[in-house]
Amino acid sequence: MRLVKILERLLAAIPIMVGVAVIVxxxxxxTPGDPVDIMMGQGGMVTAGEIxxxxxxxxxxxxxxxxxxxxxxxxxxxxxxxxxxKQRPVAQLIxxxxxxxxxxxxxxxxxxxLVAFPIGIVSAVRQNSLTDRLSMAGAFLGISMPPFWLxxxxxxxxxxxxxxxxxxxxxxxxxxxxxxTGFYVxxxxxTGNREALISSLRHLALPSVTLxxxxxxxxxxxxRSSMLECLRSDYVKLARAKGAxxxxxxxxxxLRNALIPTVTVVGLxxxxxxxxxxxVEAVFGWPGLGRLVVDAIFxxxxxxxxxxxxxxxxTFVAANLIVDVLYTYLNPKxxx
Amino acid sequence: MAxxxxxxxxLTIVFPTRRGEVRAVDAVNLALYPGQILGLVGESGCGKSxxxxxxxxLIARPGRITGEVLLDGRDLxxxxxxxxxxxxxxxxxxxxxxxxxxxxxxxPVGEQIRESLRLHNMVPGPWLWPFDSGRRWQEKQRVLQVMxxxxxxxxxxxxRAYPHQFSGGMQQRALIAIGLACNPRILLxxxxxxxxxxxxxxxxxxxxxxxNQEHGAAIILVTHDLGLAAEFCDHIAVMYAGRIVExxxxxxxxxxxxxxxxxxxxxxxxxxxxxxxxxxIPGSVPDLAELPPGCAFAPRCPEFRSVCAEGFFRLQPVxxxxxxxxxxxxxxxxxxxxxxxxxxxxxxD
Numbered sequence: 001m002r003l004v005k006i007l008e009r010l011l012a013a014i015p016i017m018v019g020v021a022v023i024v025x026x027x028x029x030x031t032p033g034d035p036v037d038i039m040m041g042q043g044g045m046v047t048a049g050e051i052x053x054x055x056x057x058x059x060x061x062x063x064x065x066x067x068x069x070x071x072x073x074x075x076x077x078x079x080x081x082x083x084x085x086k087q088r089p090v091a092q093l094i095x096x097x098x099x100x101x102x103x104x105x106x107x108x109x110x111x112x113x114l115v116a117f118p119i120g121i122v123s124a125v126r127q128n129s130l131t132d133r134l135s136m137a138g139a140f141l142g143i144s145m146p147p148f149w150l151x152x153x154x155x156x157x158x159x160x161x162x163x164x165x166x167x168x169x170x171x172x173x174x175x176x177x178x179x180x181t182g183f184y185v186x187x188x189x190x191t192g193n194r195e196a197l198i199s200s201l202r203h204l205a206l207p208s209v210t211l212x213x214x215x216x217x218x219x220x221x222x223x224r225s226s227m228l229e230c231l232r233s234d235y236v237k238l239a240r241a242k243g244a245x246x247x248x249x250x251x252x253x254x255l256r257n258a259l260i261p262t263v264t265v266v267g268l269x270x271x272x273x274x275x276x277x278x279x280v281e282a283v284f285g286w287p288g289l290g291r292l293v294v295d296a297i298f299x300x301x302x303x304x305x306x307x308x309x310x311x312x313x314x315t316f317v318a319a320n321l322i323v324d325v326l327y328t329y330l331n332p333k334x335x336x
Numbered sequence: 337m338a339x340x341x342x343x344x345x346x347l348t349i350v351f352p353t354r355r356g357e358v359r360a361v362d363a364v365n366l367a368l369y370p371g372q373i374l375g376l377v378g379e380s381g382c383g384k385s386x387x388x389x390x391x392x393x394l395i396a397r398p399g400r401i402t403g404e405v406l407l408d409g410r411d412l413x414x415x416x417x418x419x420x421x422x423x424x425x426x427x428x429x430x431x432x433x434x435x436x437x438x439x440x441x442x443x444p445v446g447e448q449i450r451e452s453l454r455l456h457n458m459v460p461g462p463w464l465w466p467f468d469s470g471r472r473w474q475e476k477q478r479v480l481q482v483m484x485x486x487x488x489x490x491x492x493x494x495x496r497a498y499p500h501q502f503s504g505g506m507q508q509r510a511l512i513a514i515g516l517a518c519n520p521r522i523l524l525x526x527x528x529x530x531x532x533x534x535x536x537x538x539x540x541x542x543x544x545x546x547x548n549q550e551h552g553a554a555i556i557l558v559t560h561d562l563g564l565a566a567e568f569c570d571h572i573a574v575m576y577a578g579r580i581v582e583x584x585x586x587x588x589x590x591x592x593x594x595x596x597x598x599x600x601x602x603x604x605x606x607x608x609x610x611x612x613x614x615x616x617i618p619g620s621v622p623d624l625a626e627l628p629p630g631c632a633f634a635p636r637c638p639e640f641r642s643v644c645a646e647g648f649f650r651l652q653p654v655x656x657x658x659x660x661x662x663x664x665x666x667x668x669x670x671x672x673x674x675x676x677x678x679x680x681x682x683x684x685d
Contacts, residue, residue, distance in 0.1 A: 234432055235440040241392055241432075242514065243425035243455045246417075256442045332498040333441065 006325060013317045020313040021075060021306070025068055028302045035084050035300035036060065058084055058302075071306065080310070081303035085296070090307035093292065098311065099182030100170060101288035104280070105273040107208030112215030112269070119216075120223025120262075124231060125250055135220065142217030147276055151210040151283035158206060165206050168285030172199040207284040211276055215269045222265045223258060230254035260331045267323030274312050339409075340367035341554060342391070342428075342522055346403035349386055349395060358624045360386045362578040363403070368522065373548055373555045375565030375586070377601065378575035381621045384558040385433075387575075388524045391556075392428060393420040407522075426456040429515035433527040435507035439499035445510045446495030449479045452517040479517065486513045486543060505536035509543070516547060523547070523555045529564070541568055562598075563605040566590045574598045577622055577632035580651065584669030594654050594671035596637045631674065644674055652676040 036054050040046045055061045059070060074081055080090035119139070123132035159167045171177060171184050177196040180187045185204065188197035230236065231254050239249040278290030289308060296304035327334050349361040361383040368374050376384045390401050393412060405412040407427065412420065424430075432438040440448060453459060453475045461471030476495065483491035486509040499507055508528060515523055525544065529537040545568065548555055559565050565572050565586070572589045574582040574597060582595040593599045600617040619636040622628060628635055634644040651670040 234434060234438040237394070238430075238432060238438045238511075238514070239440070240394055241424055241430040242452050243421045243423070244451070245421060253440055257440070330442065332444075333500050 002325070002328065006321070009321055009324065013321070016317060017310070017313060018072070021072060021310060022068065024306050024309040025071055025302075028300070028305055029064065029067075031300065033300050034060075035302060038298075038300055039085065071303075075310070080307035083296070083304045084301045085299045086301075086304070090303045093304060094289065094307055094311055096182070097287060097289045097292050099184075100286060101274075101277055101281070101290060103170075103183050103185060103204065104207050104211060104277055104286060104288060105270070107204045108210075108212035108215060108273055109266075109269070111208045111212035112219060113266070115212070115216040116219035116223060120220040121227055121250065121255065123220070124224045124227030124258075127228060132224075136224070139217040139220045142213045143221075145213065147210050147214070148279050148283050150213055151206070151280055154206050154210060155283070166203050168203075170200060170203050170287060171196060172203070175199045207280050207286055210283070211273060211280045214272060214276070215266075218269065219262060219266055223262045226258040226261045227254055230258045233257070256330070260327070263323055263326050263330060267319050270319035271316050274315060338369055340369050340406075341408060342366075342368040342556075343406040344387070344391070344403065345406065347387065347390060347405065348402045349383070349390055349399055350402075351399045353625060355625045359578050359627075360399075360624060361390065364575075364578075364580055366573060366580070366583075368554050368556060370521075371548065371552050371554055372571060373545075373557060373569045375569030375572040376556060376558045376575060377560065377562050377565045377572060379560055379621050381624070382575045383578040383624075384575055385526050388430060388526050388556065388558055391524060392424050392430060393417070394424075422456070425452050425515075425520070426518045427520055428522045428524060429518065429520040430524040431508075431511055431515045431526065431528045434531050435504065435511045436499065436531070438511055439502075439507055441499055444496045444498055445502065446476070446479050446483070446491075446497075449482060449510065449513050449517050450475045452514050453478060456518050458518055479513075482513045482517050483510070486510075486516065487539070488513065504532050505539065508532060508536070508540055512540070512543065512547070516551075519551060519553075521553060523553050525555060525557045527559055528557075530559075537564075544568070561605075562590075562601045574601070577627060578624060579632065579672065581633065581673070582669075582671040583651070584654070588654070588669040592654070592669070594669075594676060595633075595673045596639050596675075597633050598671070600636075600638075631672075639675065641674065649674055 035058065036051055039054070040051060052061075059067055062070075071081070078091070080094075082088065083090050083093055086093060119135045123129075123135045126132050155167055158165045166172065175196050177184060177187055177193055177200075178191050180190050184200035185197065188194075188200055227250075231250065233254070235257075236249050236254050239253040240246075244253070277286075277288060278294055280286065281288045281290040282294075289311070293305065293308040295301075296308065344364055344366040347361055347364045347366075348359060351358045351360055364383075364387060366374070366376075366387075376387065378384050386395070389395055391405055391412070393405075393415070395401050401413055403413070407423065412423070415423075439445065443451075450472070454463075459471055459474045459478065461474070462468045463471075480491045480495065483494065488494055488506060488509050494502075494506075499510070502510060508531075512528070523544070528544070529540050532540060541564065544555060544557075547553055557565065557569060562572075562574075570586050572582075572584065572586050573580050574589065574595065576597050582589060582593065582598045589598060590602070593602055597617070600615075603615040604617065606614060617636055622632060622635065628645065630643075630645040630647055631637070631649060634640055637644065649672050651672045654669040654671055654676060
C-alpha cells in the first residue's frame, strides 16, 4: 500500500522535473552573454565562419523551440548533451563530481544532526538554564555566520595554527585509493584501506563542520521549541504518572512527537546543503559539483548548467519524498 | 475501624511566582479508606488537581510540597524519585481529564497500555528487543483482557489502532485501561468525564463504579460537578481556594450542607423536576496570589458578615440531630465557616 503511494508520488515528480527543465532552459537563454562569444573571446583571432560552425555544432543556430525539444528528448534518453567548454558529455562530468558533493552534504548533515539533537533536547529539558542560553546563543551564531568566513576561521585555527587537519582537498596526495563508487570514505571501507579512510575523514571534517553549522543551528532551534511543547503535553504527564523514568518520558514520549516538525526542517536543509556547497567547495578546494556549476554559469555552458540544475532539482524532490515517507511513520494521523 | 490506605496530613503546596508565593493547596487533611470513593469538589483553580498530582509526587519544580502523603503509613513525600516510580501506575494510577491529549498520538493504544505492564514488570521475562517476543505476547494477552474489561469492543482489532482513530468515549476507556493495567489499589480520577458527552459520561461513571466494586480499588474523583459527586462518591470534600471548606459523608454534605459555598454549588445543579432557575455563585475564584484575609469565600458569600474578613477559621464539626454524628469511616461532618461557631470572633475558639 505504502509502496503504491510512493510510486504515485514518484510519477507526480515527473511534471515537476519537466517544469524545472523548461525554466532552467529558458533562463539560461535569457541571461545576457553568448557562449560562443565567451569561448572565442579567450581564443583570440577567429573568423565568422568558425563562429558559425560552433553555433551549428552547439545547435544554437536552431530556433528556440527546437533547442528545447532537443534538450527535453535528450533528457528522456538520459542524455544531457555535451558540455560546450569541456567537450565531454555532461552526464560524465556530473558523475565525476557528484560523489564528492554528496559525500560533503552527508558529512555536513551527519555533523549537523549529531550536534543539533543533544543540544535541542537538553536545552528544552533544562529550559532557561545556562546550558540552554549558551546553546541558543551558539545556534544564533551558527545561523548568522557566513560559511566562507567560518570556513576560513576553521582553517586558520585547525589547519594553520594547530596543524590538526588538512587545508584542502578530499584525500592526501600521497595516499593511494582505488576508486569504486567515487565516495572516498565508502571506497576506503570497501577496499579495506585504513590509511585512506583516515585521510579522507580528516579531509572531510572541516568542510562538513563549515557546511553543517547552519544545519545544526536551525535544527537545534526547531527541535528545542517542539520539544518544549511536547514536554508540557498531557501525554508526557501520563507517561510520568504511569511510572516511566524521566529519560523515557523525554526520549520516547516527547521526542517521538517533537520529531515530526523537525523532520520537515531537516528535509528542507537538503536544499541548503546543495546551495551552500558552492561556497564551501571553493573555500576548501573540494572537487565537487558546486564549483563545476559556477564555472559553467560564467562560461554560459548551457548543457552543463541545465544538467546540474536537473540533478539539484531531483535531489530536492527525492529528499522531500523521503521526508513524506518518514512522516507517515512518525505521525500516524497522516496518510500519504 | 480500618486503617486508611492513603492519608494526606497537613498537605501544603506552594508555588513561588513573581507576585509572591501562591499556596495552591493549603493544609489539606484527607483520608482514603480501602474501597472508598472520595469526591474532591470545587471550581477550576481550587487546587483539586494539584492535590492529585502531589500524591504521585508529580508537582513540577519550583513547586514545593510540605506535609505528609501517607500510603500505608509510608510518607511518599520522603521517597526518592526512583522509589516513587515504582508506585506510580502500580499502586496508585491516575486517569486524566482530556483523553485525546493525554494519549500519546504517536503510539498505538494497545502499546500504551502494554507500556504500563512493562514498566512495572507485571510479566517477568527478557526485556531486550527482539528476544522478548514471548513476554510481549503474554503482555498483549493481559492488555486485551483489560481492554475487554473497560468495554472496548473488538480489542484484538483495536490493539494496533492509534488514539485519533478512537471516539472520545473509547479514548477515555483506553485511558482507564492504562490506569487499570497493573491492578492499582488507588485510582486518582481527574475530571474523567468532563470532556465527554452526557451519555458517555454515564457509561464511564458506571465503569468506574464497577472497577471500584470488582477490584476494590479506592477512588479519588476530582470534579466540579457536585451532582456527579453526589451520585458516585460515598465521601465528599469540597475545596475552595486551596482549602477544604466542607467534608463529610455524601448524605451529610448533600442533605445538610453547612458552608455557603457548598450550598451555592448545590444551587447550580439543574433540577429536572422543579425546573427552578439556576442560581449561580456570583464572582469567581480569587487569585491565589492575592487571597483576601479571613475566609477566602467571603467576597462571594451571600451570608457575609464583617467578621468573615478577619482571622482564620478552622474546620468545625457540624452538629447534626443534636450531636456530632460520625461518618462510617469514623470522621465527622465538618465545615470551615464562621456560622458554625455562632459568629463569635475567631479569637474565641
